[in-house]
Amino acid sequence: xxxxxxxxxxxGRHYTAIGxxxxxxxxxxxxAIWYLMRLTGVALFVLALSHFLIxxxxxxxxxxxxDWIQAHRWANGLWRGVDSSMLVIxxxxxxxxxxxxxxxxxxxxxxxxxxxxxxxAGIGLAGLGLWAVLTAPAPMP
Numbered sequence: 001x002x003x004x005x006x007x008x009x010x011x012g013r014h015y016t017a018i019g020x021x022x023x024x025x026x027x028x029x030x031x032a033i034w035y036l037m038r039l040t041g042v043a044l045f046v047l048a049l050s051h052f053l054i055x056x057x058x059x060x061x062x063x064x065x066x067d068w069i070q071a072h073r074w075a076n077g078l079w080r081g082v083d084s085s086m087l088v089i090x091x092x093x094x095x096x097x098x099x100x101x102x103x104x105x106x107x108x109x110x111x112x113x114x115x116x117x118x119x120x121a122g123i124g125l126a127g128l129g130l131w132a133v134l135t136a137p138a139p140m141p
Contacts, residue, residue, distance in 0.1 A: 020034065020100070022034055033096055033099075036092065036096065037093065037096055037097070037100075040089045040092055040093040040096075041093060043089050044086075044089055044090065044093060047082070047085070047086045047089065048086075051086065070136055070137070074133070074136055074138070075138060080133055080134060083133050084129075084130055084133050084134060087126065087129040087130065087133065088126055088129075088130070091122055091125055091126040091129070092122070092126075095118055095119075095121070095122035098118060099115060099118055102114050102115065102118070
């Protein structure tokens, strides 16, 4: 029955039933991004669920203002590290996903320009987020 349904694939691309296959050949960057997308996806699953449970089950969200986060949550370096890692993983995973979509639908010089813009924007956003999390003043004892 599934043989009767035509599958639509972008020109020159081959997809499996669950997504892009692992890149073959000598392009190590594509292979690294392919693995990192899967690893960051699993990490985001764990970190996002943990973040939800901590912020909505263990603590009352009505009491969590920016001052509370700075005074209680970010007073501990561990939480700053967890929030920083989640921020970097989210930015990488989302921007790599947009890069994949661009590769599917754009080609030539425009693709190269858009990927450079995407990389610069991703590094800029991750940098701003890290700067905010890591340089927020610690509460005075």
